[in-house]
Amino acid sequence: MCFYISAILPRETKIKDIQPIIEKYKMGFSFIDNKSIMGQIKQGELHVRATRNYCDCDSVLGSNSxxxxxxxxxxxxxxxxxxxxxxxxxxxxxxxxxxxxxxxxxxGKKWWPELQRKLANEWIQFLNELINSVSKIGLFKHWYEDNLEDETITIRETKRVNLNQDIYDTLLKMDEDIVYEFYRN
Structure with a gap:
């Protein structure tokens, strides 16, 4: 079927409070009630579809994976x-x-590196702006064979990523079924 990128947010997050940031970067943040994911994240955390795209197969996230x-x-x-x-x-x-x-x-011989840099920088700007309103944000990429609510998913691991560091390569090399939890000290 397709790749989709979802986000995992702290339980105290109020989507309406971060809506201006979501709109500015043309993100989606619609809730996903996937029992498989909800059973693996902390109780009360929010699981949302990060983008508005039809799918995320062409996303820069994980594009070098x-x-x-x-x-x-x-x-x-x-x-x-x-x-x-x-x-x-x-x-x-x-x-x-x-x-x-x-x-x-x-x-590397065509337009791709420039576009890749531009798209990754948009994600970096989005994460840096969002982190001012939430304590952390997890990004998760999964290849869905079923619909978003019914797919059985196993989170392989969680990797913590400090936004005070250069995260460009991390975004490009995001692997499937790993939560990349972005935070700032």
Whole structure:
């Protein structure tokens, strides 16, 4: 199906109080009642869909993660055609690895680094502004096979990230099913 980015906020967060920031950065912050996630986060914490986008497959978050690229390629028409043509799982995996390697080599020669920097900086500005109103914000990227409320999800770990440090690479390398909890000292 698709990648979606959600946010986990402290229980005392009042969405109406941060609405101007949400609007300024064109975010969504609509509530998601996913029992699987709610059972793994602290009681009372809020789980919201971070963006307004149809999906977050094209998000800069995790865009340099090999796992993200591989997942997107596995869903491509090309892979479906390779399967129809009788390619084995091993052959497809080799093709995927080669494709990812070639993409890494060619992306830097076009517009991508500039756009990537711009989009990541928008997230950084959003997080830095939001952290003035909340004590922390968790960002979470997951590949959904089901709808957002019914998907069974296992959070692999939580990584704390200090906003006083350069977080550019962290955003680009976000892995699936890990909560990146941003805070400031």
């Amino acid at each position: 090999t796992g993200t690229r591989k997942k997107l390629l596995m869903e491509s028409k090309k892979v479906k055609k390779l399967k129809q043509n009788g390619w084995s799982a091993e052959q497809i995996d080799e093709w995927l690895e080669d494709k990812i390697k070639k993409t890494k080599q060619t992306k």
